[in-house]
Structures are given as C-alpha cells and as structure tokens.
Amino acid sequence: MAGYAIAPEALRDHVARALGExxxxxxxxxxxxxxxxxxxxxxxxxxILHDHESCAFDTLIDLCGVDYSTYKNRPWEGRRxxxxxxxxxxxxxxxxxxxxxxxxxEFPLLPSVIDVWAAxxxxxxxxxxxxxxxxxxxxxxxxILTDYGFIGHPFRKDFPLSGYTEMRYDAERQRVIYQxxxxxxxxxxxxxxxxxxxxxxxxxxxxxxxxHG
Amino acid sequence: MAEIKNYTVNFGPQHPAAHGVLRLVLExxxxxxxxxxxxxxxxxxxxxxxxxxxxxxxxxxxxxRLDYVSMMSNxxxxxxxxxxxxxxxxxxxxxxxxxxFSEITRIMNHLMxxxxxxxDCGSSTVLIYTFREREDLFDMYEAASGARMHAAYFRPGGxxxxxxxxxxxxxPSKVRSAKSLARINANRQGSLxxxxxxxxxxxxxxxxxxxxxxxxxRIWKQRTVGVGVVSAERAIxxxxxxxxxxxSGVAWDLRRMQPYEVYDQLEFDIPVGKTGxxxxxYLVRIEEMRQSNRIIQQCIDWLRxxxxxxxxxxxxxxxxxxxxxxxxxxDLIHHFKLTTEGMYVPEGxxxxxxxxxxxxxxIYILSDGANKPYRLKIRAAGFPHLAAFxxxxxxxxxxxxxxxxxxxxxxxxxxxx
Numbered sequence: 001m002a003g004y005a006i007a008p009e010a011l012r013d014h015v016a017r018a019l020g021e022x023x024x025x026x027x028x029x030x031x032x033x034x035x036x037x038x039x040x041x042x043x044x045x046x047x048i049l050h051d052h053e054s055c056a057f058d059t060l061i062d063l064c065g066v067d068y069s070t071y072k073n074r075p076w077e078g079r080r081x082x083x084x085x086x087x088x089x090x091x092x093x094x095x096x097x098x099x100x101x102x103x104x105x106e107f108p109l110l111p112s113v114i115d116v117w118a119a120x121x122x123x124x125x126x127x128x129x130x131x132x133x134x135x136x137x138x139x140x141x142x143x144i145l146t147d148y149g150f151i152g153h154p155f156r157k158d159f160p161l162s163g164y165t166e167m168r169y170d171a172e173r174q175r176v177i178y179q180x181x182x183x184x185x186x187x188x189x190x191x192x193x194x195x196x197x198x199x200x201x202x203x204x205x206x207x208x209x210x211x212h213g
Numbered sequence: 214m215a216e217i218k219n220y221t222v223n224f225g226p227q228h229p230a231a232h233g234v235l236r237l238v239l240e241x242x243x244x245x246x247x248x249x250x251x252x253x254x255x256x257x258x259x260x261x262x263x264x265x266x267x268x269x270x271x272x273x274x275x276x277x278r279l280d281y282v283s284m285m286s287n288x289x290x291x292x293x294x295x296x297x298x299x300x301x302x303x304x305x306x307x308x309x310x311x312x313x314f315s316e317i318t319r320i321m322n323h324l325m326x327x328x329x330x331x332x333d334c335g336s337s338t339v340l341i342y343t344f345r346e347r348e349d350l351f352d353m354y355e356a357a358s359g360a361r362m363h364a365a366y367f368r369p370g371g372x373x374x375x376x377x378x379x380x381x382x383x384x385p386s387k388v389r390s391a392k393s394l395a396r397i398n399a400n401r402q403g404s405l406x407x408x409x410x411x412x413x414x415x416x417x418x419x420x421x422x423x424x425x426x427x428x429x430x431r432i433w434k435q436r437t438v439g440v441g442v443v444s445a446e447r448a449i450x451x452x453x454x455x456x457x458x459x460x461s462g463v464a465w466d467l468r469r470m471q472p473y474e475v476y477d478q479l480e481f482d483i484p485v486g487k488t489g490x491x492x493x494x495y496l497v498r499i500e501e502m503r504q505s506n507r508i509i510q511q512c513i514d515w516l517r518x519x520x521x522x523x524x525x526x527x528x529x530x531x532x533x534x535x536x537x538x539x540x541x542x543x544d545l546i547h548h549f550k551l552t553t554e555g556m557y558v559p560e561g562x563x564x565x566x567x568x569x570x571x572x573x574x575x576i577y578i579l580s581d582g583a584n585k586p587y588r589l590k591i592r593a594a595g596f597p598h599l600a601a602f603x604x605x606x607x608x609x610x611x612x613x614x615x616x617x618x619x620x621x622x623x624x625x626x627x628x629x630x
Contacts, residue, residue: 118451155261
C-alpha cells in the first residue's frame with residue numbers, strides 16, 4: 001500500500017547495523033519496522049537514530065504511552081508500561097517504530113528525548129498526563145489534556161471509562177461543584193478475544209465467555 | 214525610573230480568534246510577546262479511551278468529530294489503519310471515491326481556514342465568500358452520505374455506498390419564485406458527479422475572487438509577511454508537517470512521497486513556500502486548493518467510466534447488501550454478528566498516515582486480536598503545530614498572535630481529542 005523509498009527489510013538491516021548491541025528485539029510486520037530497546041539505552045539509541053547517516057530520522061511523528069496490563073484479557077507477564085515512538089525521516093523517506101518498556105511498574109520513568117526532537121515536548125506531556133510516565137529531563141512536565149487539578153492517569157487500564165468525579169452546577173451554592181460520578185458504567189458490546197484462526201475467518205469460536213470490564 | 218513589569222494576559226478560552234477553545238497565557242513586555250503558554254484540553258473527550266471500549270465500526274463516527282472541519286480525512290486514516298492490519302484490498306472504485314472526497318474535504322478545510330484567517334486579520338468579506346462555496350461542498354457530503362458534516366461515509370473495506378444518480382433539489386416554497394427556484398436547481402438536475410463537475414468548473418473563478426481580496430492586498434501583506442517565520446530545519450525538528458512544512462520550502466507531501474490509494478496515478482503539483490512565514494503558508498494553501506480541484510476533475514472522469522463495487526464483499530468486514538439480508542439466512546447471520554460483535558482484527562500493530570489538510574494525520578492501532586482496539590493513538594496534525602506556537606510567537610506584537618494562530622490552522626477537536 002504505502003510506497004516507501006526503501007524496502008522494510010533493508011531499513012531493518014540499516015537500523016540493526018546503526019544500533020548494534022542496543023537492539024533488544026526487532027521485527028518487520030505489515031511493511032513496518034519495529035525496534036525494541038531497553039530503557040537504559042533509550043536515549044543513546046534515539047540519538048543514534050537521529051544522527052546516523054543511514055537512519056537520519058529527523059522528525060518525531062508521534063510518541064504515546066501504552067498500558068499492557070490487560071492485553072488479550074489476560075494478566076500481563078512483562079512490564080506494564082511502554083512508550084511507542086514513531087519516527088520519520090523526511091530526508092530518506094522512511095519510517096520506524098521504537099518501543100521501550102518502563103522498568104518500574106510503580107513509577108514508570110524514562111529519559112526525555114526533547115533535546116533530540118523539539119516535537120517531543122507536548123507528546124511527552126501527554127503520555128505523562130494520561131499514563132503517568134515520567135520523562136526525566138523534560139523542562140515542563142505538566143498535565144496537558146485533563147482538567148486543572150485532575151487526579152489520576154485516565155488512560156491506564158484500571159481507570160474506569162466514566163471516571164471518578166463529575167461536574168455540575170449547584171443552584172443552591174450558585175457555583176460549579178465536583179461530586180462522585182452518578183452514571184453507572186455500562187458495556188454494550190463485550191470485549192472478546194478469539195482464537196487466532198478466527199481472525200482468518202475460519203474455525204469455531206472459542207473463549208466466548210471471557211469478557212472484560 | 215519606575216520599574217516596568219511584564220504584563221500577563223489571558224486570552225480565551227472563549228475568544229473569536231481562538232478557533233474554538235484555546236486558552237493562551239501570554240506574557241508581554243509592552244506589546245511584545247515574551248512567552249506564550251497554550252492551555253489545551255478544554256475539548257478533551259478521551260476519544261482514544263472510548264475507542265478501546267467500542268467495536269471498530271462504532272468508533273468510526275468519533276473520527277468525524279476529531280477535526281470537525283475535515284471529517285472524511287480523519288475517517289480515511291482510520292480505515293487505512295484497519296485495512297492494513299486486516300490485509301484488505303479496497304476495490305479500485307472505492308479508492309477513487311475516497312480520493313475524490315479527500316480532496317473535496319481538503320478544499321472544505323482550506324476554505325474554512327481561509328475564511329476565518331482572513332476574518333481574524335480584518336477582512337470579513339472573505340469569510341462570506343468562502344462559506345458560499347463550502348455550502349456546495351456540504352451538499353456533496355450530504356448527497357453521498359446523508360449527513361452534511363459527520364458523514365461516517367468511509368468504512369473499513371471501502372465506502373458506505375456508491376455515488377447517487379440524483380441530486381436532492383430545493384423544493385418550491387412561498388418565499389421563492391419559480392424563476393429563482395429554477396436557477397438554484399439548475400446544477401442539480403443530473404447526478405452527484407454532474408454537480409461536482411459543475412463545481413470544479415466554476416471553482417477556479419471563485420479562487421480568483423479570494424485572491425483579488427487578499428493576495429496583493431496591502432493590509433493582508435502587512436499582517437502576514439515576515440510573521441511567524443520558521444526555517445525548514447526547525448520545522449522538521451518541531452514535527453511540523455503538511456502546509457506548515459511546505460511553507461518553509463520542504464517539498465514533503467505524503468500523497469507523493471508515500472502514496473496511498475490511487476494518488477500515484479493522479480497528476481498534481483506540490484506547492485512550496487520560501488521563507489516560511491504566514492504569507493507563504495497562505496500561498497501554499499491557496500495553491501493546494503487549485504491542485505485539489507485538478508485531482509477531483511481526474512477522479513470524476515475516471516468514476517464516470519468505471520462502475521464497480523465500492524466495498525469489499527467480505528461479510529466479516531462489511532455488511533452484506535440490504536436486499537439480500539432480508540431474504541438470505543446467511544446474510545442475516547453475518548449482519549447480526551457484525552453489528553452486535555463487530556469485526557475481529559488480527560493481533561498486531563499498524564500505523565497509517567495520510568496527508569490530511571492540516572498535515573500528517575496518523576492512526577496507530579495496537580490490536581490484541583479482539584473486536585475492539587487495545588490501544589488507538591491519534592496523531593493529530595495540529596498538535597505539534599500548536600506546541601510550536603510559543604516559539605513562533607516570541608518577539609512578535611500582540612496583534613500577530615491571532616495571525617499566527619490562524620496560520621497554524623488549529624482545530625481543537627483533533628488537538629484535544
């Protein structure tokens with residue numbers, strides 16, 4: 001579908017050569033290259049990806065947090081929080097996805113890459129706001145999308161969809177007040193994970209009772 | 214001498230030039246901006262979290278409501294991401310329809326931008342002019358999808374239905390004479406394609422009208438030339454894409470560099486600016502509209518010649534035809550399963566990006582094989598643009614703040630998500 005200047009396999013080799021030992025895991029799927037690096041090597045790996053001649057990822061397109069704790073509706077074995085970065089090279093016309101898991105589930109901490117790409121600024125603030133991932137070295141790590149005085153990190157999987165508080169106008173006190181939510185969470189369509197064959201449009205449904213929420 | 218302090222001024226969130234709900238905390242030294250701190254999130258609806266709790270099709274209409282002035286472009290990226298994960302080949306006619314409506318959307322978006330940007334800088338006339346043409350574009354949306362704005366027309370696997378053979382017409386009423394009724398219905402006698410054809414033919418003339426108002430206008434140039442300059446190198450580092458990047462002279466356009474759908478078979482030029490100021494970005498967007506018009510013309514010609522299916526016939530992805538559903542048992546089951554349970558997207562992750570009118574708009578889907586996305590990330594084009602606002606506005610006068618906001622082309626539906 002997408003016509004890139006370089007074949008994904010060739011890009012994988014370029015990146016593998018540039019990063020060397022820093023690569024934990026690497027794969028090509030759906031014409032996209034994904035590289036996983038360890039948190040302690042994250043910053044240096046990103047610098048290499050930005051500076052290296054055959055990588056030259058001059059733009060950071062996107063940075064987002066992921067909470068893996070309910071992946072496949074099962075308890076997740078590995079580390080809970082990850083940051084997924086999408087890089088683009090305007091010069092060489094190639095894309096790369098970088099994933100890094102935060103070492104500590106209780107206090108997810110990663111170095112900030114704001115010195116490499118200025119674009120990171122608000123993306124890291126967003127990941128901090130929604131997932132509570134702290135980026136060390138970010139000069140202005142404030143909440144960005146949630147309300148002033150918001151408590152919690154709403155995109156974590158253990159945060160309910162309807163939240164904890166709601167806001168309304170109180171006619172007696174003549175001002176806007178916060179109160180515990182009055183709406184009852186409701187899931188119309190249950191979340192179902194089928195066996196792999198099912199996605200290939202074949203095979204009997206399994207695991208139908210396993211729902212989430 | 215008395216000690217002079219900086220002024221801190223609050224701008225918005227309810228301000229006509231804030232393009233929605235932008236709150237800016239501005240620090241001034243006299244009338245010169247020292248620091249600008251945009252506060253966003255006032256329109257945050259947690260679209261990404263909502264999508265995690267909804268099936269893939271249920272989330273589609275939420276995409277319209279992201280960037281609510283270029284609705285179908287958002288759907289486009291969303292559908293492309295799902296199709297990439299599922300490995301679906303979209304019928305060629307659907308691809309042309311999608312491209313045509315993407316370009317209609319681009320004109321729609323740029324007309325909104327041009328009107329409000331001109332309005333912010335003191336020319337109300339241009340707003341009235343651009344809204345006149347936008348009305349026709351909404352009619353095209355309505356004829357194809359049934360909705361003027363939030364279309365939900367692009368679906369995973371194609372588009373919801375084929376282009377209609379008739380255009381809705383204005384009905385007779387007491388306040389309209391038969392003569393004026395005939396005049397406003399004149400271009401609605403044929404199919405939707407005829408209506409679009411009529412628009413494409415007269416649109417260049419309307420473009421000239423806007424340009425007469427602005428391009429060589431002394432006041433317009435005084436307000437925009439040399440304001441909000443960003444160099445090519447800096448623009449790339451700041452994550453700018455689309456007209457913001459092209460205004461700085463980088464010929465980067467995903468439709469050409471990483472073509473999707475049928476863009477590689479269409480002829481169009483990529484306009485670039487030189488200095489990267491607000492005036493260059495204005496010129497780039499103006500020329501983009503003319504190029505979009507060219508693309509639409511090519512799509513019309515192709516669509517007239519080539520009938521065919523507009524959505525895949527895989528009933529695990531797209532609904533079966535309605536007539537068959539009433540009589541065929543299997544089709545009924547497919548319909549029931551698809552509407553109650555949704556489609557299953559294989560485990561994996563995909564990022565699909567399109568050249569949205571505002572820049573690169575991307576959808577990143579992480580699927581664990583369920584009927585709902587595990588994580589959906591929307592890469593909004595305006596998000597990094599607004600993040601760079603502080604840098605663009607520093608050292609400029611108070612009046613330039615609205616010029617720069619207008620030139621960024623921000624819409625809070627997509628920035629706040």
